[in-house]
């Protein structure tokens with residue numbers, strides 16, 4: 242059974258309230274780029290490794306059914322408490338499912354979640370999920386996501402990447418080599434947005450939004 246070697250670290254980080262990655266405001270790139278996926282209004286959106294992200298609230302307010310997956314019950318409890326929501330909890334195999342209105346969060350290790358338990362999804366929103374995982378299990382993560390969509394569905398993928406030192410100038414517009422290897426066998430993809438900043442004297446960091454679809458994308 243494959244689980245991430247980092248699970249203990251994540252659980253400890255949430256327990257010790259070390260969640261610097263959490264954004265209080267709804268992610269701007271989600272708001273700017275989500276419409277490009279053209280998901281039907283009633284669509285079911287998967288948010289893997291969701292933390293206590295307020296992006297779940299934004300998606301639910303748009304009318305989508307939102308399904309998060311999160312390892313830490315501390316994060317899931319914080320999400321509902323901080324949004325003053327009183328969820329119902331049910332047990333489902335290795336998972337506890339917390340539900341309120343249009344939002345469900347499956348609390349447990351994504352690698353243990355079965356597609357039949359999750360149900361059908363219409364789209365995926367990944368912010369700092371793929372990139373939060375150790376490199377050596379990212380392929381298994383993508384395989385897991387694919388198992389959740391027997392028919393491929395569109396995805397919005399938000400990453401933070403180190404710029405290619407040979408191509409600092411145009412890195413923000415380029416599909417990263419690893420992202421291409423993981424996703425291009427399955428999806429048509431384009432970089433919809435990229436911004437870069439000088440992390441330190443030697444390193445430029447790039448935030449990117451990838452739009453992935455099952456058919457050729459308009460440019």
Ligand SMILES: C[S@@+](CC[C@H](N)C(=O)[O-])C[C@H]1O[C@@H](n2cnc3c(N)ncnc32)[C@H](O)[C@@H]1O
Nearest residue numbers: 251262290291292294311312350351368369373
């Ligand atoms: C970098 S955070 C991103 C959270 C969220 N996407 C956001 O934008 O705030 C990664 C999250 O993944 C969760 N996580 C890590 N490994 C996981 C796993 N194997 N299954 C489910 N969640 C996991 C962590 O607890 C953490 O909340």
